[in-house]
Amino acid sequence: MSGLMASDLEPRVASRVALAAENVSKTYGATRALDDVSLEVSAGAIHGLMGGNGSGKSTFIKALAGVVTPDHGRLALRGEWVDARAHTPARAKASGLHFVHQQNSTFPDLTVAENLALGRGFESTPLKSIAWGAQKTRARSVLQRFEIDVDPDTPMVRLSPAAQMMVAIARALQDQDAADERGVLVLDEPTASLPKHEVDVLLTALRRYAEDGQTIIYVSHRLEEVISITQEVTVLRNGRVASRLVGEQISHDSLVAGITGGQTIAAAGVSASDGSGRRSPDVPVGAPVLTLRRTSRDRRTNHDALVLGAGEIVGIAGLLGSGRSRLLKQVFGVVPRDGLHVELSGGPLTGSDVREAMKRGVAFVPEDRLREAALPELSIAENLSITNLRQHSRAGWIKPSRERGAAKQLIAEFAVRAPSPSAPLTALSGGNQQKVILARWLQRRPEILLLDEPTQGVDIGARNEIHELVRAAAAAGTAVLVVSSDLGELAALAHRAVVVSDGDIVDTVDGPLTEDGLNDAVYAQEKSL
Structure with a gap:
């Protein structure tokens, strides 16, 4: 059609x-x-x-x-x-027309009432100061209308991800009153960063809103x-x-x-059962390239929490707030390690130093692509070269011709659909942007690849392409540690998984992995705390 x-x-x-x-x-x-x-x-x-x-x-x-x-x-x-x-x-x-995007547009340190006011303006007194009583009363009315059971004085950061999304929706729609005045709410990947049980909460609310017109x-x-x-x-x-x-x-x-x-x-490449793509093949695991050990956690004995072998893909599962993303950042040196001992094949990593981790063969693709990885206003070629500038420079000056030539090769190798290497990164779809970020690191042939939500917010085609790129990297000997809130994705991609709770690795789930098995392991740990 x-x-x-x-x-x-x-x-x-x-x-x-x-x-x-x-x-x-x-x-x-x-x-x-x-x-x-x-x-x-x-x-x-x-x-x-x-x-x-x-x-x-x-x-x-x-x-x-x-x-x-x-x-x-x-x-x-x-x-x-x-x-x-x-x-x-x-x-x-x-x-x-009202738009709510996948990136959280609420302000975490402000209260629910303050976030709702930012969508239309604060209630004010005759002297033009904020009328806090009237503001809270109005917020309660909006929350009641949208059946959001939270207190207006609660800071947004304390709400569940689904509740934060519903507040963002209520903020967008709060001035709609009569059914015949309602416009169109556009939700762009609203569940991309939500764990499975939170998705059900949001979908139930959306069905209710639609039934109301x-x-x-x-x-x-x-x-x-x-x-x-x-x-x-x-x-x-x-x-x-x-x-x-x-x-x-x-x-x-x-x-x-x-x-x-x-x-x-x-x-x-789509599974009829869960849409997660084909399962990663079992591969012979090479020599250990990464060992993680806790040395100063009161409630955990000192032991090797994780040993990752060359060519192995290991998933990290855990509820939102479990510390799974922070664990990757600690390994890469983005945040203090706080007693986490990181040992690579050539010896321990000391201090929290990203440059040292990169020199030792560690690569990191963060969860928030737009804020932490992408350089949106720069060209695709510049985004690709940022981790490899020495190869594109002479006497300290970057040679644009070298940069563009290398970018053309990477665009072809990683099947990036782009008009040209000189086009801005923003000209690409989300899936192609993610492939650029992945190519940026894989061109360095890292020993260890850290992936945080690698397919968040991308379509099924890009998801499968990214999975194949990760499998190819593992087949070439790169060890992969991957965080995903989509347990079906971990089951399809990883050879085995570990469960994280409160920043600690507390359980190991051997392959072959299933979504139900991982879900049981995650919630078993939470119930035991």
């Missing part, structure tokens, strides 16, 4: 269609990011928007938000057609969520509408077929 014709949309826009797009296109140089995209979103429905790596999802959402100007096309918002080229952020807001566009790469929560789905592929699915048409097979272009599930 190539999309809907304008004649199909026109009679229905003023009635049951909350949002429609007709022939929206956007070109970046030689790349056609959106190619005559036409779709409609039914009022009061949860509408899934899916697509593979570089399919155009992000560009379309940016066009809806008014931050990207299409080459041509038009949008119907609240029953009125507008030229997509004249659509601005102010027009989007006035038309009832809220229209939702749900952007996600997680097939099982889209199947469980949506009434209609639009799938994009190569910038075009590949399929529109409604009701019982929405299935695992139909979504994969739309995303991949009709390949079989096996050919697409």
Whole structure:
């Protein structure tokens, strides 16, 4: 299906269609990011928007938000057609479009009431000072309306991830009152950083909002969520509408077929059971390259908590707040090690020094790509060369020709879909950005690769490609330590796993791994504390 014709949309826009797009296109140089995209979103429905790596999802959402100007096309918002080229952020807001992105946009050190006020302004006294009593009263009213059971005085950092996301949604929608005034809520990968049990809490709330008349566009790469929560789905592929699915048409097979272009599930590298891709093959484990030992924890005996061998992929499982991400940062030297003894094949790592860890063959891909890894305004070539500047310089001066030549090779080797090495990193989809970050480190042929949520917020195609790159690195001898809140991902990728609680490695789960087995191991440790 190539999309809907304008004649199909026109009679229905003023009635049951909350949002429609007709022939929206956007070109970046030689790349056609959106190619005559036409779709409609039914009022009061949860509408899934899916697509593979570089399919155009992000560009379309940016066009809806008014931050990207299409080459041509038009949008119907609240029953009125507008030229997509004249659509601005102010027009989007006035038309009832509300956006909540996967990166947490709340302020952790402020209270719930303060975060809600930042979405519309504080209640004030006649003297223009903040009327805290009125502000808290209003916050309680908003929380009650959205059925969020938290105190307005609670700092955001103390809320669960799902509760933080629901507060962000309530902040976006708080000024909507009557059902006929409701606009469209666009959720971009809202569960990307949520553990499994928190996902269920959020999805239940979203179903409740939709039953009350809220229209939702749900952007996600997680097939099982889209199947469980949506009434209609639009799938994009190569910038075009590949399929529109409604009701019982929405299935695992139909979504994969739309995303991949009709390949079989096996050919697409997707497991029919959990969508996590093929399992990493067992490999002979080489000599130990990393040993972790705690020496100053009161409630733990001193012993080797983890010994990682060359070519081995070991997963780290644990609940949010268990210290799993901090453990990787301690190994790399980003944060103080606090009694964690780190020994590499050539001897111990002393002090918290990132440069020393890099010299000793350690590489680290952090969880927050945009804040901690990406240099978004620099070119793809510059992002790739940042860990290897000496190879691209002479007498202390970087040679751009060398930098671009090396980047071309890495772009080809890691299958990065990019217009050119000189394009800014922001021109790439999330999955391609992540492959650039991974290539940045793997070009150094590290002995140890530390991965924190390596496929968070990327589509199923990019997820499988990243998994294959990690498996290839392990087959070449790199030892991999990977954190993921998606236990299905750990089961597919890792040879064995360790469980972390309160910063300590407290259990080991030998392979072959299963999602249920890892889940049982994680919660068994939490119950014993």
